[in-house]
C-alpha cells in the first residue's frame with residue numbers, strides 16, 4: 001500500500017489534480033510536499049492539525065515535508081471559507097503568531113527526520129509592485145479568478161482587491177517552492193482547492209505544461225450529527241497547553257461518539273489497518289468500554305503533548321471517576337478542575353455544614369447538607385465524610401491551596417483558598 005492508497009483508506013482524499021501522475025511520482029522518489037498555514041492566531045487548533053497529520057504521514061513514508069508559515073499571506077488574509085472581509089492584523093501580531101506557530105511545528109515534525117519550515121514573508125515581501133504585475137499578474141486571468149469558488153461565493157457581499165489577490169500570492173509560493181525547495185505537491189483542506197489549482201496552473205504556465213506538480217485536498221471533517229468537527233463547549237480545542245490543558249485535550253478525544261471514533265482514529269493516529277479494525281470490532285461488541293475512544297485520546301494526546309501528559313490526564317480522569325482525588329498534585333488539580341465550578345474560601349477552618357452552605361453554597365440548606373453528609377454523598381479532598389461535626393481545614397491538603405468537594409457521584413467543586 002503506498003501513501004496515496006493509505007490516505008484513501010483513511011478517508012483523507014477529497015480532490016486530486018492528477019491521481020495517476022502523483023501515484024507514479026510517490027512510488028519513484030522522495031517527494032517534496034507542502035502545506036501552508038497563515039498566522040492568524042498564536043496557536044494551532046485541532047482543525048489545523050488535519051492537513052499537518054497528513055503531511056506527517058508523508059514524512060514517515062520517506063517524503064520531504066515543507067511547512068510554509070504565511071508571514072506574507074497572513075498579512076493579506078485568505079478569503080477561503082470566510083463569508084466576509086477579514087480585518088487586517090497588525091504586522092506585530094503576524095510576527096508574534098508566526099513565532100508561536102513555528103514552535104508548534106518544530107514539535108510536531110522534529111522527531112522523525114528531515115523537514116523544513118519556511119516563511120513566505122521572505123520572498124513575498126521582496127516583490128515590487130511592478131514585478132508583481134508584470135511577472136505574475138499577467139499570467140492570471142480575471143475571469144478564471146472570479147470563477148474560483150472562494151471568490152464567486154463572496155461577490156455578493158463584496159471582496160476587496162487585497163483579498164482577491166490572495167490566490168496569486170499562494171500560487172507564487174507554490175512556484176517559489178517548486179523552484180527553490182524541490183516541492184512538487186501542495187496539500188490542504190478542501191477549501192484550499194481553488195488556491196492550490198491556481199498554483200499548479202501558474203507553474204504549468206511558466207515552467208511548461210509537462211512540469212510535474214500536483215495538488216491534493218482533504219475532505220472537510222464532519223461529525224456524525226452533521227456539525228463541524230473540532231469544537232468543544234469551550235470553543236476551539238487548541239494545541240497550546242495554556243489554552244487547552246492536556247487533560248482537557250485528552251477529554252475531548254475520549255468523549256467522541258461511537259459513530260465518529262473510527263474515522264477519527266484513521267485521521268488522527270498512526271495506528272494501522274488491523275489495529276483500527278480490531279478497535280472497530282470493540283465499538284460494536286463492547287461499546288460501553290470505550291476502548292476505541294481511550295486509544296484515540298492516548299494516541300493524539302501523546303503525539304501533541306507527549307507521554308507524560310497522557311499519564312497525567314489518565315491519572316486525573318481516574319481520580320475524578322473514583323472520587324479519590326487525594327493523590328492529585330496541585331498542577332493536576334489546576335488542569336482537571338479548570339472547568340468545574342469554583343469558589344473562593346478563607347483559610348480558616350470551618351464546620352462542614354457551614355462550609356457547604358454558607359462558605360461555598362454547594363448545598364442549598366443545612367437540612368440538605370446534613371442529609372447528604374449522613375448518606376455518604378459528600379467527599380472532601382477525596383475522603384467520604386459522614387460526620388456532621390467534621391471540621392474542614394483548608395490547610396490540610398494540596399499545599400493549602402485548594403479544598404475539593406464532591407457531592408453525589410459527579411458534582412465536583414473546587415474551593416480556592418484565599
Ligand SMILES: N[C@@H](Cc1ccc(O)cc1)C(=O)O
Nearest residue numbers: 036037038070073078170173
Ligand atoms: N491559504 C492557506 C494557508 C496557506 C498560506 C500560504 C501557502 O503558500 C499555502 C497555504 C489557509 O488559509 O489555510
